[in-house]
Amino acid sequence: MSDALLNLFADVLEVDASKLNDNTSPDNTSQWDSLAAMGLVVAIEEKFGIQLNTKEIMKMTSIGLARETLRAKGVAV
Amino acid sequence: MKFNLDYNSASFFVDLLALTLLIIPLLWVFRKPLARHILYIFSGIYLLSFIAPRLAVFYLFYWLIVSALQRAVYITEHKAVSQPDNLSAAVVSRLVFWCAIILTLIPMLYWKIDEWSLVTFINLHANDTLALLNKTIWEIDLTRNIYAPIGLSFATFRALDLIIKTYLGLIGKLSVDRLLFYGFFPPVLVVGPIIEYEEISDKxxxxxxxxxxxxxxxxxxxxxxxxxxxxxxxxLQPSTMILSHYQGQDVLTIWIYLFVYTWFFYINFSGYSDIAIGLARLHGYKLKENFNNPFFARNVVEFWSGWHISLYRFARRNIFVPLGGYRKEKHIFAIACTMVAIALWHSLSPSMVVYGFYHAAGVIANRHFSEWRTKKGIKLDHPLAQALCIFVTYLFVGFAFPLITLPLGTAMSFYAALLGIT
Incomplete structure (x- = not known):
C-alpha cells in the first residue's frame, strides 16, 4: 500500500521507502540532517497545501509525530 | 565559615560504580515503578551528598520547582489545546511556558554571569537549610567545599527539554516521583549526557x-x-601542559602537543559518557550515544553529529528549529545563533563567543560548499578525497580547542606561537 508521507520522506531524504517507518527520526537516520529537514518542511507544505508553524515543526521529531501533526491539521495521511 | 574539600570527578564515578553495583540486586526487590523511582532518587541524593550535602539540597529544591513548572505548563497547554477558540487560554499557556523557561534558566545564567554569587549562595544558604534538617549532616557539610554547582548546565538543559516537550504535547503531566527520578538519575548527574525523559521513562x-x-x-x-x-x-595528560607552556617551544612541537591534547580531551570526555551509558545499561536503561567518531568526520556538520551528540541534538531541536532554521531565509541566522549558544553553554566568555562563531562559519561554509558541489556534480567518493576531508575537518576542529580552555587574550598569544608569529 502506498503511503504518501513515507514516499515524501523517502524522496527528500533519498532513502528507500521500505526502510522508513513511523519510528524513523533524525536520531536513527543520518540523511535526516538540518538541510534535509528544511527540504522536508517545504515538501510537506507544498504537497499537502498547508502552512506549518514553529510549534508544529518542533513536534515533527519522527515520521510518526509528523503524521500525527498533519492529521491534527486535517490532512489524511 | 570555611569549606575545605576539593571535588574529584574520578572518585565520584568510582562511588557511582559502587552504588550501581549495589542497586542491581535491589531492582529485583523494587519492581514497582514508584519503588524504583524512590530508590533512584535516594541514590542520586546520596551521590550528590558525597560531593557536598548542600548540593543535594540545592538540586532537590531545583527539581521540585521544575516539577511545579512542568505541571503548570501541562495544565495551561492542555486547556489551550482543548479550547482552541479560547484566545485567553492560549495567551496564558504561552505566558506560563515562557515563565517556566526563564525560571528554569535563572540558576544557570546567574552562575555563568556571576559565578561566585551563586556558589556563595549555595554554600551558605543550602548549608543553613541543612542546619535546620539535621545537625550531623550540617557538620559533615561544613567540611566540604564546592567551587561550582556541579552538573548545573546538564541539569538545566534536561529540565528545559522536559518543559519544552510538555508544551509541545509530547510529554504528559509527570508525578513528582517520576520527575525527581529523571532529575536525580544517578549515571548522568555530573557530566551528562543531556538525556531526554523518554530515554528512561517507563514507556x-x-x-x-x-x-x-x-x-x-x-x-x-x-x-x-x-x-x-x-x-x-x-x-595523554602531559599534552595539557602545552596550553600554559607554549612560549619558547618550536612550532612543530606546539602543533603535535595540540593534536595530542585534542585526543586527551575527546578520550576523557567520551570516557565519562561511556561510564554513564554503561552504568545506565547495567540497570537496563539504553541511553543514546553521546559520541560517534567525531575526529573521523568528513565535514564540520558531521563532526557536530558525532561530538557531544546530546547537546547538539538539544540545540538543534530547541534553538535551531524555533529560530526558523528550517526556513531558507532564516537558516544561516539560526545556524549562527545555535553554534554560539552551544559554545556559551560551556561558559559565558569572549573566547567561547569566538569559538561559537568560528564553528558557525565552518558549518555555513560547509553548507555552501555542499550546494556548490551538488550543482557542479562534484563527488568526493575517492578514498583519498575522503581522507583529505577528514584531515581538513580535524585540522579545523582541533585548531579551535584552545579557545575552550584559555581566556581569549591567552588563546591569541597561543595561536601566535602556533603559527610561528613572534
Whole structure:
C-alpha cells in the first residue's frame, strides 16, 4: 500500500521507502540532517497545501509525530 | 565559615560504580515503578551528598520547582489545546511556558554571569537549610567545599527539554516521583549526557530488571569508560601542559602537543559518557550515544553529529528549529545563533563567543560548499578525497580547542606561537 508521507520522506531524504517507518527520526537516520529537514518542511507544505508553524515543526521529531501533526491539521495521511 | 574539600570527578564515578553495583540486586526487590523511582532518587541524593550535602539540597529544591513548572505548563497547554477558540487560554499557556523557561534558566545564567554569587549562595544558604534538617549532616557539610554547582548546565538543559516537550504535547503531566527520578538519575548527574525523559521513562517498556545482555554490555561499556578515563587519559595528560607552556617551544612541537591534547580531551570526555551509558545499561536503561567518531568526520556538520551528540541534538531541536532554521531565509541566522549558544553553554566568555562563531562559519561554509558541489556534480567518493576531508575537518576542529580552555587574550598569544608569529 502506498503511503504518501513515507514516499515524501523517502524522496527528500533519498532513502528507500521500505526502510522508513513511523519510528524513523533524525536520531536513527543520518540523511535526516538540518538541510534535509528544511527540504522536508517545504515538501510537506507544498504537497499537502498547508502552512506549518514553529510549534508544529518542533513536534515533527519522527515520521510518526509528523503524521500525527498533519492529521491534527486535517490532512489524511 | 570555611569549606575545605576539593571535588574529584574520578572518585565520584568510582562511588557511582559502587552504588550501581549495589542497586542491581535491589531492582529485583523494587519492581514497582514508584519503588524504583524512590530508590533512584535516594541514590542520586546520596551521590550528590558525597560531593557536598548542600548540593543535594540545592538540586532537590531545583527539581521540585521544575516539577511545579512542568505541571503548570501541562495544565495551561492542555486547556489551550482543548479550547482552541479560547484566545485567553492560549495567551496564558504561552505566558506560563515562557515563565517556566526563564525560571528554569535563572540558576544557570546567574552562575555563568556571576559565578561566585551563586556558589556563595549555595554554600551558605543550602548549608543553613541543612542546619535546620539535621545537625550531623550540617557538620559533615561544613567540611566540604564546592567551587561550582556541579552538573548545573546538564541539569538545566534536561529540565528545559522536559518543559519544552510538555508544551509541545509530547510529554504528559509527570508525578513528582517520576520527575525527581529523571532529575536525580544517578549515571548522568555530573557530566551528562543531556538525556531526554523518554530515554528512561517507563514507556520504553523497561522490564524493571536488567536482562543478561544489559549486564554484559553495560559491564563492558563501563569498564571501557574507566579504562579511557583512568588509563588512556593519564598517558595523554602531559599534552595539557602545552596550553600554559607554549612560549619558547618550536612550532612543530606546539602543533603535535595540540593534536595530542585534542585526543586527551575527546578520550576523557567520551570516557565519562561511556561510564554513564554503561552504568545506565547495567540497570537496563539504553541511553543514546553521546559520541560517534567525531575526529573521523568528513565535514564540520558531521563532526557536530558525532561530538557531544546530546547537546547538539538539544540545540538543534530547541534553538535551531524555533529560530526558523528550517526556513531558507532564516537558516544561516539560526545556524549562527545555535553554534554560539552551544559554545556559551560551556561558559559565558569572549573566547567561547569566538569559538561559537568560528564553528558557525565552518558549518555555513560547509553548507555552501555542499550546494556548490551538488550543482557542479562534484563527488568526493575517492578514498583519498575522503581522507583529505577528514584531515581538513580535524585540522579545523582541533585548531579551535584552545579557545575552550584559555581566556581569549591567552588563546591569541597561543595561536601566535602556533603559527610561528613572534
Amino acid at each position: 520504553n517498556d523497561h522490564p524493571g530488571v536488567p536482562a543478561p545482555d544489559d549486564l554484559l554490555n553495560g559491564g563492558f561499556r563501563t569498564a571501557w569508560g574507566f579504562f579511557k578515563v583512568l588509563f588512556l587519559t593519564s598517558l
